Amino acid sequence: MSENFKGNDILRKCTLCPRECGADRTKGFGFCRAGENIRAAKAYLHMWEEPCISGTRGSGTVFFSGCGLKCVYCQNYRISAENFGREISTESLSEVFLRLQEQGAHNINLVTACQYVPHILSALEICGDRLKIPVAYNSSGYEKVSTLEMLRGRVKIFMPDMKYLSSELSAKYSGAADYFEAAKAAVGRMIEIAGKPVFDDEGILQGGVIIRHMVLPGGYRDSVALINWIAENFPKESFLLSLMSQYTPYKNLPSEFKELNRRVSTFEYEKVANAVRELGFEGYMQERSSAKEEYTPEFDLGGIDELIINN
Numbered sequence: 001m002s003e004n005f006k007g008n009d010i011l012r013k014c015t016l017c018p019r020e021c022g023a024d025r026t027k028g029f030g031f032c033r034a035g036e037n038i039r040a041a042k043a044y045l046h047m048w049e050e051p052c053i054s055g056t057r058g059s060g061t062v063f064f065s066g067c068g069l070k071c072v073y074c075q076n077y078r079i080s081a082e083n084f085g086r087e088i089s090t091e092s093l094s095e096v097f098l099r100l101q102e103q104g105a106h107n108i109n110l111v112t113a114c115q116y117v118p119h120i121l122s123a124l125e126i127c128g129d130r131l132k133i134p135v136a137y138n139s140s141g142y143e144k145v146s147t148l149e150m151l152r153g154r155v156k157i158f159m160p161d162m163k164y165l166s167s168e169l170s171a172k173y174s175g176a177a178d179y180f181e182a183a184k185a186a187v188g189r190m191i192e193i194a195g196k197p198v199f200d201d202e203g204i205l206q207g208g209v210i211i212r213h214m215v216l217p218g219g220y221r222d223s224v225a226l227i228n229w230i231a232e233n234f235p236k237e238s239f240l241l242s243l244m245s246q247y248t249p250y251k252n253l254p255s256e257f258k259e260l261n262r263r264v265s266t267f268e269y270e271k272v273a274n275a276v277r278e279l280g281f282e283g284y285m286q287e288r289s290s291a292k293e294e295y296t297p298e299f300d301l302g303g304i305d306e307l308i309i310n311n
């Protein structure tokens with residue numbers, strides 16, 4: 001491996017995410033399972049993001065391994081919980097970004113990247129002016145404002161989830177009773193950093209925030225409460241809302257969460273969709289027919305090996 005990311009004190013006592021586990025990542029791994037070097041599981045042109053992100057040529061998506069949030073139903077469990085992926089250097093990551101751009105990507109889409117923000121900034125620095133497409137930060141919403149501030153000026157698009165309003169649900173399903181408190185501060189700051197949504201002539205987002213919410217089985221009341229909270233607290237013209245119906249039961253779901261072992265019903269989804277319609281948000285609502293496995297990518301290191309040049 002060529003020169004890895006070194007010498008950043010942040011990694012010696014990591015507090016990049018609200019988990020603030022304080023791990024010395026130069027010697028071991030944090031709660032999120034991130035160590036000293038970047039791990040990534042896939043890099044490819046993603047055609048299934050929102051139309052303003054995937055466009056006609058795809059979103060240049062890089063899935064990073066590990067996660068500071070441990071959702072029991074995670075759709076990407078292989079990389080978030082099992083840390084599937086391979087180590088790559090910051091130089092290689094910069095080459096991945098540039099290759100995705102060469103392949104026609106409308107943007108660089110960093111998925112679950114919080115634990116690697118210092119590395120990503122180094123990779124973007126290496127790219128410099130050669131990277132001309134906007135960078136998007138695709139997040140669970142469990143973020144710290146101070147870490148987001150590191151991205152100011154480099155990231156133009158934020159795609160945060162807002163998963164729950166209820167701390168009871170977030171504690172039960174994601175091991176984070178403070179999820180909503182963290183996410184509301186984080187999303188507010190993302191809106192402030194990115195500004196109102198801006199599109200190019202082809203309708204591709206160049207800057208702004210897309211707040212995403214995925215309806216969970218049995219969770220529609222919390223979803224409706226959350227949607228109302230968003231309407232009351234963020235100016236509607238300052239972000240796009242994306243309502244997702246793609247929940248897919250995780251095959252290894254622990255038996256104590258058996259209520260999650262089904263798809264979201266039409267009744268549940270429509271309850272939330274009606275709230276979104278009535279409140280008049282700009283954005284996207286995924287068709288119920290879209291709740292299928294193609295939204296859940298296979299993680300096979302696809303694109304990582306092919307795109308890496310100097311590792």
Ligand code: SF4
Pocket residue numbers: 014015016017018019020021022023025029030031032033034067068114115
């Ligand atoms: S990013 Fe990972 S290592 Fe850092 S505080 Fe969060 S869980 Fe711990």
